[in-house]
Amino acid sequence: MNKTDAKKLMMKYLLPQIEKIGYKERGKGAEFEIVRKIASGEDIISGGFTDYNPIQKIIYGCNKRHEAIIAILKSLEEKGVILSPPISRHTITIGFRYETLNGLNFVGYLPEMETEVDVKKCVDKMLDFLHNIAFPLLDKFNDLREIDMLINGEQPWTTDYRMPYALGGNFYEKRLIIAKLSGNPNFQSLIDFCYDSLEQLSAKSGHPFTYNRNDMTKPLPALIKLLQGVKSLY
Numbered sequence: 001m002n003k004t005d006a007k008k009l010m011m012k013y014l015l016p017q018i019e020k021i022g023y024k025e026r027g028k029g030a031e032f033e034i035v036r037k038i039a040s041g042e043d044i045i046s047g048g049f050t051d052y053n054p055i056q057k058i059i060y061g062c063n064k065r066h067e068a069i070i071a072i073l074k075s076l077e078e079k080g081v082i083l084s085p086p087i088s089r090h091t092i093t094i095g096f097r098y099e100t101l102n103g104l105n106f107v108g109y110l111p112e113m114e115t116e117v118d119v120k121k122c123v124d125k126m127l128d129f130l131h132n133i134a135f136p137l138l139d140k141f142n143d144l145r146e147i148d149m150l151i152n153g154e155q156p157w158t159t160d161y162r163m164p165y166a167l168g169g170n171f172y173e174k175r176l177i178i179a180k181l182s183g184n185p186n187f188q189s190l191i192d193f194c195y196d197s198l199e200q201l202s203a204k205s206g207h208p209f210t211y212n213r214n215d216m217t218k219p220l221p222a223l224i225k226l227l228q229g230v231k232s233l234y
Contacts, residue, residue: 001114003030003049006056009116013123018045018130032060041067043138044092045130056113058122062134063095063168064141068233069177072226073170081222085169092168093178094147096137098129100164145234148182151175152190158197172198173219176227183232191224 001009007030015025015034022036023045031048047060073087085091098109110122140146150165151157152175160166167174172194179187195211198220202209216222 001056002053003051003056006049006058006113006119007032009119010058010123013120014126017127021135038142040142041065041070041093043135045134050108054114057108058110058113058126059108060126061095061097062130062138063092064138065091066093066144068144068181069093069174072177072223072230073173076173076219076223076226079222079226081217081219083170083173083219093174094141094165095168096134096165098133100166101133103164144178145182148178148184152179152184152186156190156193158201170219173223176220176223177230180227180230181233183234194220 011025011032015023018034022038023034023043024036026033026035032046034045036043042065044063044065045060046063047058050057050059070087070091070093073083073091077083077087097107098104099107102109110125111118113119113122151160151167157163157175160171176187176190176194179190184190195213198211199209211220212218213221216225
């Protein structure tokens with residue numbers, strides 16, 4: 001079974017179960033992206049296959065895209081600030097996988113597939129995770145304050161590396177936008193925390209630097225200035 005056949009079979013069993021709640025396939029390549037439009041942006045199931053023909057494994061994750069966050073990041077780029085990675089239609093604002101939520105240090109928890117019966121069994125496992133864990137989480141994260149409490153709460157994250165949830169790049173910029181849009185009362189102290197964390201991480205890497213907080217060509221100072229005119233959504 002090649003990955004094109006694997007995708008067709010996966011979609012045969014998966015789509016009818018999630019189309020009823022608004023998910024639709026986007027794109028026609030061998031990889032897959034299944035999207036639900038919501039008021040704040042998009043919920044996305046995306047992934048691909050390991051492609052050890054004739055053996056296949058489904059690799060996938062769940063992501064959310066908040067347009068309010070993306071719009072601010074795009075405004076930053078329009079001012080000439082370089083973000084890495086750059087903002088695109090694939091930019092997410094939070095994402096997770098079965099593996100990250102369960103502390104697994106590998107990708108691909110689903111069994112190997114060689115037959116249609118194997119694919120059906122894997123899709124059943126996917127649907128169990130989607131309906132019982134992923135979809136409720138995606139609904140919960142419609143409220144940015146839930147994400148804010150997670151990453152900017154009593155124990156603020158210094159990174160999303162190897163954490164249950166990832167922001168999909170530009171971690172510090174997104175966390176500040178989320179805090180501002182959420183009306184986080186500790187926003188100003190969070191700014192200092194971000195600068196201090198970045199400087200400490202640079203020191204640990206062996207390339208210490210002091211962040212110039214007045215350099216408007218850099219993402220954080222430019223973003224902080226931009227956020228002065230942004231109000232909370234709540």
